[in-house]
Amino acid sequence: MSEGATKGMSRRGLLAGLGAGAVAAGAAGAARAGGTPDPAIVEKQDWQQFLGDGVASRPYGKPSRYEAHVVKRDVEWLTAGRESSVNFTPLHELDGIITPNGLCFERHHAGIAEIDPAKHRLMINGLVEKPLVFTMDDIRRMPRTNRIHFLECAANSGMEWRGAQLNGCQFTHGMIHNVMYTGVPLKVLLDEAGLRPAARWIMVEGGDASAMNRSIPIEKALDDCLIAFKMNGEALRPEQGYPLRIVVPGWEGNMWVKWLRRIEVGDQPWHAREETSKYTDLLADGRSRRFTWIMDAKSVVTNPSPQAPLRFRGPNVLTGIAWSGRGAIKRVDVTLDGGRNWRPARLDGPVLPRSVARFYVDFDWQGEEMLVQSRAVDDTGYVQPTKAELRAVRGVNSIYHNNGIQTWLVRGNGETENVEIS
Amino acid sequence: MSRFRSAAVAATLVLLAGTGAEAGKLGLGREALPEEVAAWDIDVRPDGQGLPPGRGSVRQGEAIFLEKCAICHGEFGEGAGRWPVLAGGQGTLKGASPEKTIGSFWPFASTVFDYIRRAMPFGQAQSLTDDEVYALTAFLLSMNDVVKDDFVLSRETFRSVKLPNEGAFYMDDRETTERSFWKADPCMTNCKQTVEIVGRARVIDVTPDDKDKSLKVE
Numbered sequence: 001m002s003e004g005a006t007k008g009m010s011r012r013g014l015l016a017g018l019g020a021g022a023v024a025a026g027a028a029g030a031a032r033a034g035g036t037p038d039p040a041i042v043e044k045q046d047w048q049q050f051l052g053d054g055v056a057s058r059p060y061g062k063p064s065r066y067e068a069h070v071v072k073r074d075v076e077w078l079t080a081g082r083e084s085s086v087n088f089t090p091l092h093e094l095d096g097i098i099t100p101n102g103l104c105f106e107r108h109h110a111g112i113a114e115i116d117p118a119k120h121r122l123m124i125n126g127l128v129e130k131p132l133v134f135t136m137d138d139i140r141r142m143p144r145t146n147r148i149h150f151l152e153c154a155a156n157s158g159m160e161w162r163g164a165q166l167n168g169c170q171f172t173h174g175m176i177h178n179v180m181y182t183g184v185p186l187k188v189l190l191d192e193a194g195l196r197p198a199a200r201w202i203m204v205e206g207g208d209a210s211a212m213n214r215s216i217p218i219e220k221a222l223d224d225c226l227i228a229f230k231m232n233g234e235a236l237r238p239e240q241g242y243p244l245r246i247v248v249p250g251w252e253g254n255m256w257v258k259w260l261r262r263i264e265v266g267d268q269p270w271h272a273r274e275e276t277s278k279y280t281d282l283l284a285d286g287r288s289r290r291f292t293w294i295m296d297a298k299s300v301v302t303n304p305s306p307q308a309p310l311r312f313r314g315p316n317v318l319t320g321i322a323w324s325g326r327g328a329i330k331r332v333d334v335t336l337d338g339g340r341n342w343r344p345a346r347l348d349g350p351v352l353p354r355s356v357a358r359f360y361v362d363f364d365w366q367g368e369e370m371l372v373q374s375r376a377v378d379d380t381g382y383v384q385p386t387k388a389e390l391r392a393v394r395g396v397n398s399i400y401h402n403n404g405i406q407t408w409l410v411r412g413n414g415e416t417e418n419v420e421i422s
Numbered sequence: 423m424s425r426f427r428s429a430a431v432a433a434t435l436v437l438l439a440g441t442g443a444e445a446g447k448l449g450l451g452r453e454a455l456p457e458e459v460a461a462w463d464i465d466v467r468p469d470g471q472g473l474p475p476g477r478g479s480v481r482q483g484e485a486i487f488l489e490k491c492a493i494c495h496g497e498f499g500e501g502a503g504r505w506p507v508l509a510g511g512q513g514t515l516k517g518a519s520p521e522k523t524i525g526s527f528w529p530f531a532s533t534v535f536d537y538i539r540r541a542m543p544f545g546q547a548q549s550l551t552d553d554e555v556y557a558l559t560a561f562l563l564s565m566n567d568v569v570k571d572d573f574v575l576s577r578e579t580f581r582s583v584k585l586p587n588e589g590a591f592y593m594d595d596r597e598t599t600e601r602s603f604w605k606a607d608p609c610m611t612n613c614k615q616t617v618e619i620v621g622r623a624r625v626i627d628v629t630p631d632d633k634d635k636s637l638k639v640e
Contacts, residue, residue: 075630080494080504084544110547123454123462130446131454138450164623171629192446203465209547211540213465262462270467271530273537277522280591286516288527292594296603306629333608338617342610371617375608383605393600397520409619420621 067093072103073170078159083111084210086153088174091300092308095319097148097349097356099177101232106239107153107175109210113259117243120207122189122227126265129194136243139229142184147226147249148355150323152176152295154252154279154400160387161396164407164418167306172406172418176323178356181247183228186221190265198267204246207261214255215269216248220293224249227260250325250354251293252400254279284395295325297384298403299332299359299376310365310414318361320345324378329357331377336363338371338407338421339386345374353379370410371421387420464540464548468530470580477576478557480564486554487561490543499523499565509565515590525566529588531580535559 063070072087079085089105106112117136125131153175159165166172190202195218202221206212216225226247229236236242241258248255254274269275269291281289299322304310322329328351333342345359359374376384387404409419466472488497496502499509511521520527524534539555541547550558560575568585569575575583623629 073630075628077628110541110544123459124451125454125459125463131459132451133454133458134451141450142448163621163626165626165628167623167629188448192448192451194446205462205465209541209545211464211547213536213540264463264465266467266471268467268469268471270465270536271533272465273533273541276530276533276591277524277528282515282520282522282527284516287590287592289594289596290591292596294594294596296596306623333610339613340617341612342608371619377608381604381606383603383608385600385603389603397515409622418623419619422616422618422620 069093070103072105072174075159075166075171084109086155086175088170089177090170090307091174091176091302091321092169092305094302095358097178097321097358098232099179101179101234101237101240104151104177104179104231104237104240105153105175107253108208108239109212110208112239113206113208114238115207115243115259120243120261122244122260123262124189124193124265125262126203127196127199127267128190128265129196132193134189136229139184139189139227139244142188144182144184145226146180146182147224147247148178148180148350148352149247149249150176150178150295150325150354150356151247151253151256152298152323152325154254154292154295157298157402157404157406158399160404161391161398161402164420167418169300169302169305169406170307173300173302175253176321176356178321178323179231180233181226181228182230182233183226183247186225186227186246186263189227189263190221193265195265199265200267201265201269203262203264203266203270203272204255204257204260205262205264206241206257207259212254212257212274213270213272214257214274215272216255217269218265220248220251248293250295252279252295255293279400281394281400282397284397292401295323296401296403297324297326297329297376297378297382298322299329299374299384300406301334301372301374301408304372304410304414304416305408306416306418309416310410313366314364316363316365318345318363318372320359320374321356322359322374322376322384323354323356324376324380324382325354326382327379328353328355329376330379332357332359333375333377334359334361335373335375336370339373339405342375367412369412371419372408372410373405375405464536466532466536466539468532470532470577473532473535473577473580474552475577476552476556477574478553478555478560479574480557480560480569480571482553483557483559483561483564486550486558490546490550491558494544499562508562512586515587523566524562525568525586527587528585529591531559531563531568531583531585534562535580 070090070093074087086107089103120136122134156175157172200218202216203213228247229244244260245258246260281292301320303319322332332345334345335342345361347357347359349358351357390404407419407421409417494502494505495508501507507523509523511523511526514521538558556575560573563569564571
């Protein structure tokens with residue numbers, strides 16, 4: 001398909017084509033079977049005849065021009081301005097478990113800080129034997145480790161608490177990414193400063209113009225938190241906290257402070273703005289849960305989905321992702337009939353704790369209407385609840401931690417829509 | 423030769439030092455100077471830890487608020503455009519449109535001081551003096567009917583301030599209140615008789631759109 005054809009083809013046009021019989025067996029496929037030579041084979045293409053760009057033309061590389069539609073998107077009406085806003089990972093365009101760095105969703109509170117690493121400092125102060133200042137060179141000389149973890153915004157799917165609202169898993173579930181972080185265990189840094197006996201909490205603080213701060217209990221800090229400087233092998237992207245961020249495995253993304261410049265050790269939590277006015281869960285009785293850090297088990301079918309309709313009858317691949325902040329994904333079940341019957345999906349690729357897992361169901365589709373759902377189970381036995389089960393406990397004022405089961409309606413023409421079912 | 427051996431011994435000692443378990447054994451980083459800690463140590467806790475010397479009145483705060491804050495938050499903290507509402511909202515938390523302001527929702531006044539000091543005004547963070555932060559905090563507390571109009575906030579008077587919603591917060595209890603989400607054997611076959619569609623995103627239709635409408639379900 002040429003660039004022009006891709007760009008010019010609206011989804012409506014595509015679906016109209018499908019409705020006219022393309023779905024049946026694939027019009028192009030039928031023509032080929034009938035004996036008309038395929039121009040993609042019998043006509044010489046530019047790229048098979050003329051020289052392409054040399055090795056110096058793309059020194060950092062970039063995706064094919066034909067993938068230009070694979071981008072993060074934002075929802076303009078969500079926030080007052082773009083500097084304190086969020087965009088969304090195009091989950092329906094990805095596969096495997098690793099999110100490419102350029103497609104990791106972003107959440108900023110004062111825009112992207114562009115920090116010179118030579119001028120970046122990390123300070124540890126408070127209840128320590130010796131307050132310390134580290135340069136990036138210091139940090140790169142410390143023992144380091146590699147961990148694959150998901151980072152999910154606590155507000156992911158938050159727009160769906162009161163009902164189905166957005167057509168696209170990019171918007172309903174795209175505030176998540178999953179990358180391999182390289183960094184120094186936070187414990188190494190805290191040991192270097194020496195914790196005093198009264199140390200119970202740390203506060204992490206960003207060096208950007210929001211000076212984002214969150215409190216983390218010392219047990220978590222010493223357990224599996226990392227001070228990361230690489231993601232998927234390359235330096236953190238500026239929009240992901242270059243040159244330094246904290247990784248808080250399995251816990252809500254807001255705690256993963258970017259552009260990390262300071263860690264204060266204390267005996268009490270700080271009750272910062274992000275853990276009082278935000279990221280507390282208002283329940284129906286008017287009271288609020290606080291320090292709801294863990295992201296519960298959750299999954300979503302990414303294909304088919306509203307931005308990725310079914311295009312062909314016959315063999316098809318259903319796929320999606322599942323994750324749990326409590327541990328590793330043990331199983332994912334999928335239903336095609338709105339939850340009457342379920343089948344275990346096939347997990348493929350690494351299944352790691354506090355990481356996204358990839359699942360597949362290979363199925364045959366003959367144009368029947370389907371109500372598609374996925375249900376994640378983690379190794380603690382937690383089963384992803386239905387939206388109704390969640391609302392029964394939490395009401396609809398919660399905003400955060402909506403991990404309810406998602407439903408896609410796949411119509412006879414392959415068009416797919418975000419719906420809720422009984 | 424002996425000089426070479428000494429160098430090897432020294433290198434071994436360095437390696438051993440690097441693997442030690444005692445605090446500071448890596449020897450990386452340097453001690454932070456007091457003035458460096460002071461320059462960055464801006465956080466304030468509910469118990470008042472971190473509050474700097476200084477003071478500010480409601481009246482002083484009002485003048486600063488009108489000059490530097492009202493453009494986003496409205497003259498009475500009612501919010502402009504979609505920028506945050508800071509005052510009002512009492513009695514709305516159980517309703518269909520909860521308004522989570524300093525007075526109706528926030529548990530601690532320290533959060534107001536801490537957040538203004540670190541992040542406000544939006545786009546000119548950390549440009550306010552400590553006295554200005556005290557004054558702005560006092561003004562916001564008065565707009566939320568937490569203090570009287572003649573109140574002066576300082577490190578000394580801070581402890582007298584209590585926000586009304588503090589008692590409504592409790593620790594995460596999902597592992598008990600949502601215990602039913604841990605299920606031994608979730609249903610796999612004939613789990614329900616009928617299925618009805620009860621909601622559709624297209625009814626609300628707020629999905630961001632391509633220019634060519636390609637994302638829109640029609």
